[in-house]
Amino acid sequence: MPGRNDRSTVEQTVDVLFQVAAGKMSADADKEVLANLRKHVQQVTEDLYRPKPRYMDAFFFPNRDNVFKLERYIKMAKKSLLICVFNLTNDVLANAVKHVHDQGVDVRIITDDETMKNKGNDSQTLANAGIPVRTDDHEQHHMHNKFMLVDSVFLLTGSFNWTFQAGNSNQENLLVVDHPFYIERYNTEFEKLWKQFAPNEVASQEKAAATI
Numbered sequence: 700m701p702g703r704n705d706r707s708t709v710e711q712t713v714d715v716l717f718q719v720a721a722g723k724m725s726a727d728a729d730k731e732v733l734a735n736l737r738k739h740v741q742q743v744t745e746d747l748y749r750p751k752p753r754y755m756d757a758f759f760f761p762n763r764d765n766v767f768k769l770e771r772y773i774k775m776a777k778k779s780l781l782i783c784v785f786n787l788t789n790d791v792l793a794n795a796v797k798h799v800h801d802q803g804v805d806v807r808i809i810t811d812d813e814t815m816k817n818k819g820n821d822s823q824t825l826a827n828a829g830i831p832v833r834t835d836d837h838e839q840h841h842m843h844n845k846f847m848l849v850d851s852v853f854l855l856t857g858s859f860n861w862t863f864q865a866g867n868s869n870q871e872n873l874l875v876v877d878h879p880f881y882i883e884r885y886n887t888e889f890e891k892l893w894k895q896f897a898p899n900e901v902a903s904q905e906k907a908a909a910t911i
Contacts, residue, residue, distance in 0.1 A: 758872070766789065769873065773796060786860045855874070
């Protein structure tokens, strides 16, 4: 049996109520008012069951302006920022991540262990700044995800790696969505990987140096 808030059940109930009301009206003017009211109720029902997205975007690379657009999305974080990215060498984006961390945002990063060895990779620098960073632990298999969750409100995902080359030379894409279905799925995947890679937390080199 459908639940009380099942959409089809609600719509059927509303239809019956309007049919009963229409049957009690004899004047054509009253019936016209009722018909117009029914249209408004249909629109309200549609809006309730299909809320309009607040965050909806798609942008492409190579395009340096879109690197700064991604930077702005990062800086929208007020509570939490979950980043899962294969390679992170773009200083503009790394600095934006550090900025929100310094503002008190709960930032966590998952990345690939092999790309951390790349020249100019910013993951260690962010770990040194106190941001929790974890990696996979397999040289042949990669943590190849590329997505970001901002405040568990909206998601950015696509082919884009957070590198200078990806922003300036590669054909890449990013999609921004805030549908609860995708937010829940990506949150779940992030937490699964975060737990899986718990033994691979990147140690802060600054803390290590201070204890020597």
